[in-house]
Amino acid sequence: MATQGPIHDPANVDPMIDPRTGEYAVLAPGHNFKSVTQKIAGIVLTDHTPWAWVGGLFLAATIATGVIIGVTWLVLKGVGIWGITIPGAWGFAIINFVWWIGIGHAGTLISAILLLFKQTWRNSINRFAEAMTIFAVCCAGIFPLLHVGRPWLGYWLLPYPNTMNLWPQFRSPLAWDVFAVSTYATISVVFWYIGMIPDFGTLRDRATLPLAKYFYGMLSLGWRGSTRHWIRYESASLLLAGLSTPLVLSVHTTISFDFAVAAMAGWHTTIFPPYFVAGAVYSGFAMVLTLAIPIRKFYHLEDLVTLRHLDNMAKVMLATGSIVAYGYGMEVFMSWYSASHWEFFMMWNRMFGPMGWAYWILILTNLAIPLTTLWSRKLRVNVLYLFCLSFVVNIGMWFERFVIVVTSLYRDYLPSSWGTYRATKWDYILFLGTWGMFTFLFLLFARLAPMIPMSEIRMMLPQTKIRHGGEDAEVVVQEAL
């Protein structure tokens, strides 16, 4: 614990700043077990559904019809309605897949890696970051499934005994992807649900509507907070965190293998796995900010999701963004140092070719704007700035995947096979549709499930301190009140 004195004048000190450290507090002072429970459970159990929520849900549902329309038309007509063609056979489908799944990775990072590192500030943002992961994986999964061409035969990707006597080919990174992404989706859902069981118990006990009692009662599995249950529960949570940590790293590594294993200029590099993982976390934290900032404002959760959280998330973005910047620098360096004619041409074409604009948008939005400004603490706790920046970074990360997928493919080894890539309106409709779908699912989650883990917030309160002996228990009661 830092012991430096108060850095602010006591007269105009911000109550949210911890005088011992000069940092913003993780939780606002003055809360007790009941107040945090009421605050979080109240969002779900209230009779009053805010009109803005209904409007948002309606708007999101309208946009999400893009998925229904886009998928229906694709099933009827085939993947030819997309802009994919030879040589650019991957196009939006793979760009969007990598982008969405990368966004999901911050949720797992927050729920697993920060848990192992005992970063308790994560407790406030853990639950909705995990929800974000699951919904992002839902959106991501649509694209490769459709991109296989005949999505109704998608189950052929799975190993199962069949009358054709065919089996998957396990030397292919595309088969690895199936295993990595399906495991990731399953473990993320299980981890998320396990985390919510005690909170569903709280909702069951506080609900007044019979339907809500029934619904949350079923979901809570009859949780009653028994200490033996809690110890097993904590053990399982820790194990799941320990398992999710290598999992999340392996998922984006595997996705980068889709590229890196191919003998294609600009893809065939060993830096791809770490650079993809860092980029995923970078965009994921940007998405957590995109979601957290309006939520804390709309539901008045500034006490629980404080400026400390925003500051810390911005710091993680600064760190991962710097790793991504190193990756970009190394790509440029290697294209020269490899002395490979194709690598050199690929980089020249990426920067100054017909699609060079995409590369410079990427550099501007992913590096120039965030990595120069996030050093400033003032900007890191400026809510409006962070909200805008989160969009800038996610645009940048989308362009990163665009640049990787398109610029390597459309001008490869043989100039006679060069082409170009142009997305069609169906590419855009489906991509926008997944945005609507993501928002729709997230809004439903915000209304129906506890967005912030109540039991974990309770553990962060000073009242949890145990005084041994019992004689001074009265003192503890006084302090707690």
Next chain:
Amino acid sequence: MPPREGVYGLLAEFNTPSELVHATEMAHRAGYRRMECYTPYPVEEAAEALRFHKTGVPLMCLVGGVMGLITGYGMEVWVNVWGYPLNIAGRPLFSWPAFVIPGYEWTILFAGLSAAFGMIAQNGLPQLYHPLFNAPNFRDGATTDKFFLCLESHDPQFSPLETRAFLEKFSPVSVVEVDH
């Protein structure tokens, strides 16, 4: 099998975790064994007082992980060497490095599912009915802000009057008799 009729136990309610831990520790020293604490968040000191340390969850997780590894990797080897051998650019049929990733993913999948469902199973969940839910003050507090100690009636030392007197010594908010 505990009796299904009569008194399930005596439930003492406390305002702070410190009082709960103290009472639990004293109950253990007094010889009570069939007891359980109920708290709105994990209180490790209460588990210490109950002398509950070891859970079976890590072992189940390990067994699940090993099974996942054997299943996943074994399936790949069988498929690509015997089930459906394919010559891909002259690479060996047993391309062991390429099989690492799916094997690894299934290790994590099986281990994670074993830990999660093993924990639920060991906890005896889902169990939608429990006698404690009959206690008038339990559901209002156990998942929100109160700390409970339940001394169960099938403990050999349990007696409705003496146990109640014992619990009253720790100045709980209330001591309630819980029926099955």
